[in-house]
Amino acid sequence: GSKMAAVNGIDPRVAENGPVPGESRLDQDWLTLTQGLDIVYGMRENMNFERFMQFYTTVHNYCSGVGSEHSNGADLIGGDLYERLEAYISRHVVDKMNTIKHLRGEELLHFYYAEWDSFQFSSRTMSGMFDYLNRHWIQNKKNKDKSNVHNINTLTLLKWRELLFMGLQEYLTPALLELIQRDRDGIKISTSIIRGIIQSYVVLGISEHEPKTKGANTSGKESILNDGLVIYREHFESSFLKRTEEYYAAEASNFLQNGSVVEYTKKVEKRFEEEQNRCETYMNGVTQTPLAKTLEKVLIQSKIEFFQGEFGELLAQHKDDDIARMYKLCERVDNGLEELRIALERHTIREGNSELDKVSEEAFSNPKTYINTILDVYKRYAKLISDAFKMDNSFFQALDKASFTFINSNSVTRKAGKFAAYKSPELLARYCDGFLRKSREQPREEELERIIEDVMTIFKYIEDKDMFSRHYSKLLSKRLIYNISASEDAENGMISKLRELCGMEYTRKLNEMIKEAKLSQGINEVFSPMCKRAEGVDFEVMLLTSCMWPTMMPLRVHLPEKLNKCHEEFKKFYNLTYSGRKLEWILSQSRGEVAAYCFKSKTYKFQMTATQIAVIDMFNRNTSFEFSFLFSSLGMDKPTLFQAVDSLVKSLLLKHSKDAIEEMYADDTVISLNEGYTNKNIRLDLTKRIKGISNRETEVERKHDDRDRNNIIKACIVRIMKTRRQITHTDLMTEVLQQLASRFKPEVQMIRICIGDLIQDEYMKRDQEQMNKYEYIA
Numbered sequence: 216g217s218k219m220a221a222v223n224g225i226d227p228r229v230a231e232n233g234p235v236p237g238e239s240r241l242d243q244d245w246l247t248l249t250q251g252l253d254i255v256y257g258m259r260e261n262m263n264f265e266r267f268m269q270f271y272t273t274v275h276n277y278c279s280g281v282g283s284e285h286s287n288g289a290d291l292i293g294g295d296l297y298e299r300l301e302a303y304i305s306r307h308v309v310d311k312m313n314t315i316k317h318l319r320g321e322e323l324l325h326f327y328y329a330e331w332d333s334f335q336f337s338s339r340t341m342s343g344m345f346d347y348l349n350r351h352w353i354q355n356k357k358n359k360d361k362s363n364v365h366n367i368n369t370l371t372l373l374k375w376r377e378l379l380f381m382g383l384q385e386y387l388t389p390a391l392l393e394l395i396q397r398d399r400d401g402i403k404i405s406t407s408i409i410r411g412i413i414q415s416y417v418v419l420g421i422s423e424h425e426p427k428t429k430g431a432n433t434s435g436k437e438s439i440l441n442d443g444l445v446i447y448r449e450h451f452e453s454s455f456l457k458r459t460e461e462y463y464a465a466e467a468s469n470f471l472q473n474g475s476v477v478e479y480t481k482k483v484e485k486r487f488e489e490e491q492n493r494c495e496t497y498m499n500g501v502t503q504t505p506l507a508k509t510l511e512k513v514l515i516q517s518k519i520e521f522f523q524g525e526f527g528e529l530l531a532q533h534k535d536d537d538i539a540r541m542y543k544l545c546e547r548v549d550n551g552l553e554e555l556r557i558a559l560e561r562h563t564i565r566e567g568n569s570e571l572d573k574v575s576e577e578a579f580s581n582p583k584t585y586i587n588t589i590l591d592v593y594k595r596y597a598k599l600i601s602d603a604f605k606m607d608n609s610f611f612q613a614l615d616k617a618s619f620t621f622i623n624s625n626s627v628t629r630k631a632g633k634f635a636a637y638k639s640p641e642l643l644a645r646y647c648d649g650f651l652r653k654s655r656e657q658p659r660e661e662e663l664e665r666i667i668e669d670v671m672t673i674f675k676y677i678e679d680k681d682m683f684s685r686h687y688s689k690l691l692s693k694r695l696i697y698n699i700s701a702s703e704d705a706e707n708g709m710i711s712k713l714r715e716l717c718g719m720e721y722t723r724k725l726n727e728m729i730k731e732a733k734l735s736q737g738i739n740e741v742f743s744p745m746c747k748r749a750e751g752v753d754f755e756v757m758l759l760t761s762c763m764w765p766t767m768m769p770l771r772v773h774l775p776e777k778l779n780k781c782h783e784e785f786k787k788f789y790n791l792t793y794s795g796r797k798l799e800w801i802l803s804q805s806r807g808e809v810a811a812y813c814f815k816s817k818t819y820k821f822q823m824t825a826t827q828i829a830v831i832d833m834f835n836r837n838t839s840f841e842f843s844f845l846f847s848s849l850g851m852d853k854p855t856l857f858q859a860v861d862s863l864v865k866s867l868l869l870k871h872s873k874d875a876i877e878e879m880y881a882d883d884t885v886i887s888l889n890e891g892y893t894n895k896n897i898r899l900d901l902t903k904r905i906k907g908i909s910n911r912e913t914e915v916e917r918k919h920d921d922r923d924r925n926n927i928i929k930a931c932i933v934r935i936m937k938t939r940r941q942i943t944h945t946d947l948m949t950e951v952l953q954q955l956a957s958r959f960k961p962e963v964q965m966i967r968i969c970i971g972d973l974i975q976d977e978y979m980k981r982d983q984e985q986m987n988k989y990e991y992i993a
Contacts, residue, residue, distance in 0.1 A: 556609055
């Protein structure tokens with residue numbers, strides 16, 4: 216019987232005879248509990264539930280006083296039992312310390328890990344046995360007098376820390392770091408041992424002063440959350456980070472001496488991944504950030520100049536993967552991207568200029584070549600920023616600055632001389648005209664939307680947007696007047712995009728032009744049939760409000776009689792509907808179709824300007840005239856007449872008796888009809904032969920541009936003065952430049968001239984006491 220009782224964990228003397236005479240209740244119960252503790256901490260054998268409950272009941276009966284003649288059922292006993300348990304744990308930990316204190320290096324790690332794992336397992340079982348003491352006497356004691364009493368789990372950890380860990384940590388941490396270095400060197404190690412030991416550093420950070428809130432969970436995990444990771448940080452993390460910095464500083468220097476920067480960035484990227492995995496595998500998560508900072512400092516920050524020096528070459532070689540890797544690394548450190556942004560801006564300007572240099576001859580007159588070259592450069596780096604730079608807005612800003620620079624000043628614009636600032640707006644407007652006018656290869660709706668978006672991409676970088684407006688409105692007027700616009704929807708779509716970027720005022724005239732073109736169609740539906748019946752001519756008129764349409768060159772010419780009669784008929788028709796309005800014919804923009812029945816081979820139909828029509832109509836009277844007779848008969852100035860006659864000569868409809876000298880025919884030059892004219896086409900457009908007038912138009916338009924800019928600047932100044940009433944010269948200049956920046960960049964001298972004009976016109980005046988201050992005159 217005694218043997219069986221001992222196996223069940225109960226002192227045989229107590230099992231057979233009851234309480235032993237001369238021994239206290241505590242001695243007797245402790246004898247029983249010691250046997251249980253020996254099993255838990257010594258034999259490490261699993262304890263069945265019946266045996267466990269016998270030990271638990273012993274603790275319960277002692278603490279609650281069951282079986283004690285002094286117990287009244289109300290008092291809790293446990294102080295002596297707590298002291299004996301504390302002494303037992305201390306002896307056990309000291310014994311373990313004596314066992315392993317002479318070990319070093321990896322052998323120490325293996326033994327420490329095994330003993331720690333065993334101790335934790337045993338302590339959890341023991342804590343269950345003494346749970347009643349834990350929940351009642353210990354908790355009650357802590358709540359009452361705040362004495363230095365700990366729950367059982369905390370007690371075991373504190374004893375391990377005090378009696379074993381603190382004596383070994385000076386050998387334990389270096390051994391851990393050595394093992395981690397072997398892992399970094401690619402030598403296979405047992406990560407479970409490192410993980411387990413590092414976890415002991417974390418758990419041993421438990422505080423001696425546990426939270427005392429009612430019903431608080433007093434487990435070790437709860438205490439860790441409240442006290443932090445002091446042991447882990449002081450005895451592992453600080454040494455680990457220092458060793459990490461030393462290790463990678465040496466590796467970085469060696470690698471850069473023997474390898475390229477690109478290969479170095481690949482190595483660094485790999486090291487970051489390895490260290491992140493290493494931290495996730497066997498360290499506490501709080502080390503992730505300081506570890507990353509240490510790596511950034513030693514692997515990136517200290518070598519940032521190497522990165523920045525190589526970046527420009529990577530851009531030039533279009534090595535996008537290497538660029539993305541370099542960005543990803545430099546992004547990790549303070550100010551690591553600033554030099555990369557500067558390098559991207561400079562390189563984009565260089566490449567933009569370089570690409571335009573290659574096509575400058577063709578691009579000067581070919582808007583498609585010019586715009587597509589710019590788009591190729593822009594899209595290349597916009598895609599790079601999207602893919603490699605993670606849509607970093609600061610790099611898009613660098614691209615914006617670069618695009619603004621090379622779009623407004625490049626080898627193509629410089630060819631325009633003093634009109635260099637006008638060249639990019641002009642070519643962009645002509646590019647728009649290319650896809651907005653009728654053609655054989657008309658873009659589909661989806662493609663048209665993409666093209667318009669591309670145009671707006673470049674448009675936002677155009678400095679002189681008023682010049683674009685001037686060129687665009689001029690080309691739009693031609694599309695509308697000559698009915699060669701591909702689609703009203705496309706026109707409205709383009710104008711809508713311009714309005715979104717520049718506002719209603721910028722596109723107001725463009726919208727009005729389209730409205731007037733539609734109104735003219737309605738008028739012609741009524742008038743044209745009347746004119747056809749009366750004069751036998753298909754005659755259409757387009758009504759333009761002078762202040763809404765671009766400036767158009769006046770033209771004096773004597774038209775054929777039939778056309779003059781049509782003019783008169785329309786005046787009568789128009790005055791019946793609209794009284795008090797003055798009609799002025801813009802013959803420089805007039806076109807007509809002339810049928811030729813005089814050639815034997817076939818009947819031709821020619822598209823001609825008003826001047827060409829006037830000249831060719833003369834040959835309905837005779838087959839030849841001297842140039843002087845044509846000049847006196849047609850009412851044109853000589854340069855205009857020369858351009859008309861010369862265009863028909865070059866078209867082979869007319870012949871001349873002698874060549875022109877310095878772009879002018881002699882008065883006695885005979886101009887005659889080429890009665891043998893033939894052409895494989897029946898319909899021919901001869902309007903493109905005339906070039907001289909457009910050059911003169913350009914000169915007039917540029918004079919108007921200066922006048923228009925002056926008016927815009929004056930209007931801006933007046934708006935500012937009405938709002939501010941008083942303003943200094945410096946502030947006024949600044950506000951004018953800011954407000955007009957979206958349209959053009961006015962010259963400072965031009966602003967000063969406008970201020971002087973407004974003072975003279977009494978819109979404003981100088982302050983008598985402060986001459987650098989202006990006052991608004993209501």
